[in-house]
Amino acid sequence: MPQSIRKFTKYLFLIFAFGIVGLFVSAENTHASSILFNGSGPRYTTPAKYSNGLEHAVYISVGGEDSNYGGSSLGTIIDNNKWPLRNNPYFYEHLYLKNSNSAGGSNISVAQFLRFPKDLTGGKAPFLPVGDPAESAVITGADSPTQFNITKPYGNSNIVINGDLKPQQSIDVSVPMSYVKTEEAHFNENYPVRENNWSFDGTTLNFQIGMSLDVSTYPDFMKGQYLVTYKDQDGYYRQATDVQSLMPQFNFNNDIETDNFSQGLGTNDGSTLFMNKEYRVIGDKMNANNGQKFWDMLQTRGYAPVWRGNYLLTYEAFNAPLGGNSSISSNPDYFKYMRNILSHNGIGGINWQIVKVLVADNATVNRGAKWNPLDHVTLYDPKQENNSDSTKIPVTKDNVKVTSDNGHINADGTLDTSTPGVYNVTYTYEAVYSDSVKRTITKTIQVTVPGRTPSPVNPTPNPTPTPTPSNPNWNPSSPTKGDGTTGLPNYAAEKGAAVYATKKIYMYKHATFKKSQRIATYPKAARTDRPMFVIVGYDRSNGGALRYKVRDVNHNKKTAGKVGYITANRKYVVNVYYKSIPKNKTITVISKKGVHAYKNKNLTGKTKSYKKGTHLKVKKYIGHNLTTRYQLSNGYYVTANKKLVIQGKY
Incomplete structure (x- = not known):
């Protein structure tokens, strides 16, 4: 049988055989996520191009999935947990060639080497072509079996493809490769695939066999707030306590990206990390607890990202080793002062290092x-990580x-x-x-x-305080809004409105507070449990301080229904209902029982329920009697009660 006919027959057989193998792999992974992970994201679709118009690239495929094309910043990982190396040992090495000259232009004569991993690693790579690569190679896109000739001038370490490509014609040369070692795969070693031209340099793809990581067992991913630190003059980490409360909570699905080959970020499957690979927490993706962008929050408080290796680290990079955090185990002093803070009291397992610039x-x-303000500020070099005199x-x-x-x-x-x-x-x-x-x-x-109050010329000894304010229009029996006509300050809540206490307060029998006349004590409480009151009147103390006459509306409490006086100081008592739209037009449900959404602003016609932690987009707030509602972007209404929702993302 002539060689060309034999090769064509072999070609048809391999299509059938390899199709069965590919079908087996595809069926096995029908409900699984990707086998291949392509570095910086989707498959790169622009092969390299020679000056003569020849487009060229190498890539690999497994289980019906294609890697990205080879190039200086590209790579891929084969997930060992999803590719059974022994039971289904084949993957495919590909050479892609195209004559990009327009129709009617010149043919391009190719003499292209396709080199295998064993050739490029000094014989160490555990992969070999299946059988004779000149015979097992499959060419798709050719006009006939004889248009291109495949030889192996240097044995089975590579093949050479010779022939003429017509304008706009492309071919794909595929060689099945088998895993030939008996011991475990060398996880995370680079295995190169390369093509070369007789006259020009070619392209290379580095791929690896990776062992995926169960993120739920990895200590860095303990839920909680990011720890934020800077380095002191001795190089030890110190907590930046002034911004710690504003640090975001760790969110694996939002914050983490994987760097496969120290080249671009991300994988096809955003929830997969690989042992001994690097992962990154991306600051540019996150918001601080006050709703600011993460770096805006830090940079408006005197801090900056770390500058290292001529690069601004707007991310935190970590290795993901098997069995624990290598950065801590390999360097016991890494968190000399921070070890007892990580993973305790609401702080998770990830430290975020920043640089203190303005103090x-x-x-x-x-x-x-x-x-002189300049005499009261210290400036540190943002390019240096330690804060020291030097x-x-x-x-x-x-x-x-x-x-x-x-x-x-x-x-x-x-x-x-x-x-x-x-x-x-x-x-x-x-x-x-x-x-x-x-x-x-x-x-x-x-x-x-501070202001200076001048002493009177002829002071009266022991003057008697008077309850009469300086404003003659003050009438505590019939106050209205704070419009300047009643002596009621603008910040005062309206009669009938609800207020709550943000700090510990007392209720008294009279507007002039005396310890002996306390009716009830209200300790400082978490936001959702703050004591709430309805204003039923106003009065002033003998010293002129404004007081709210209130009724206790804390249901299921012993104090419920009591009437008395509390402070109107805004440091202690504020409106229960929001009267503004958050800057990012987002609120978060904080009520343990969630909140309901309604069709009408009077909160009738219940439509949906939102659980605690849900972020809701709002477009405006609506006044309703002495309360307010938020109208959501979907047109429904929810309460604007601060005990149930909070402005921003939390």
Whole structure:
């Protein structure tokens, strides 16, 4: 039988045989996730191109799945748990060629090497072509079995494809490869596949056999808030306590990406990690607890990402070894001061390292005193990870800008302290890492200028306090809204409105508080359990302080129904209902029992129920009597009660 006919017959047999194998693998994985993981995401679809118009690439396939094309930043992992190496040992190495010249153009003569992993690893790779590669290779896209000739001038380590490609013609050369070692696979070793031209360099694909990781057993993924730290002058980690409460909660499905080959991020299946591979927690994807973008929250509080290896680390990178966290086990001092904080008291297993750049504290300044903001801020080099004297940068008016949104900065750079008040002073530093990498770091502090009350010329000894306020229109028996006509301050809640206590308070018999006249005690409580009251009237103490006359509406409590006086100080008592839209137009359900959505703003016509933790998009708030509702983006209404929902994502 002529060789060309024999090869064509072999070609048909392999299509059938390999189709059966592929069918077996596909059927076996019908309900499983991907076998192949392609580095930075979907399959790359632009092969390399020579100057003569020849497009060329290498890739592998297994179980009916194709890897990405080879290139400098591409790779793939075969999941060992989903590809039974011994029972179904074949995968396929492919060479793709195309003549991209337009129809009517020139043919391209190819003499292309397709090299196998054993050839490229000095004989160490545990893969060999099935049988004689010149015979088992299958060419699809050819006009006839004789259009291309396959030889193996250097034995079974590679093959050479010779022939002429017509304009717009493409071919795919496929060689079945078998796993030939008897011991376990060398997990995470790179196995290269490469093609070369006689005259030009080619493309390479690195693939690996990976052992997938059960993320539920990995200690770093303990649920909780990210720990945030900076390095002190000795290189030890210290908790950044001023921003810890704003750190987000760990969320595997949102925060984690996998770096297969230190080249791009992500996998086909976002829930799979591989042992001894690197995974990353991506800051750019997360929001802080106050609703800000993660890095905005840190950078507006004087911190910056770590600069390492000429790269700004807006992510935290970790290895995922078998049996535990290698970063801790290999370096006992890694968390010398943080070990007892991780995985305790609401903090999870992941430390996020940042750099402290601007350091300044709130200040109190005497009225009329000279106060220069630049004398009260410390600047650290954002390119250095440790905060020590050696990393300090001299502060000047050229590198640190000072502004105030409610105060006045004099021409000489000092703060105007002539008028009592509390002034916001903001420091701004432009961190320049390279021509293309810059970050703006800010830090805002409050500067308090206390007022001075002059002594009267002829003071009356032991003056008797009077309950009469200075505003003659004050009428506690018939107050209305805080419009300036009743003496009621603008912040005061309306009669009939609901308020709750954010801190420990007492209820008293009279508006002038005396310890002996306390009716009830209300300890500080979690937001969803805060004591609630309805305002039934107003009064002032002998010293003129506003009081709310309230009725206790804490059902199932012993104090329910009591009537008395509580403070109206906004530091202790606030409205129960929101009267604003959050910046990100998102609220979170915090009630343990969830909340209901209704068709009407009077909360009738119940339609849906939302569980605790659900994020809801809102488009506006609606007043209803003395309460408010949020109208959702779907048109339904939910309560705006702060004990049941909270603004932002939580």
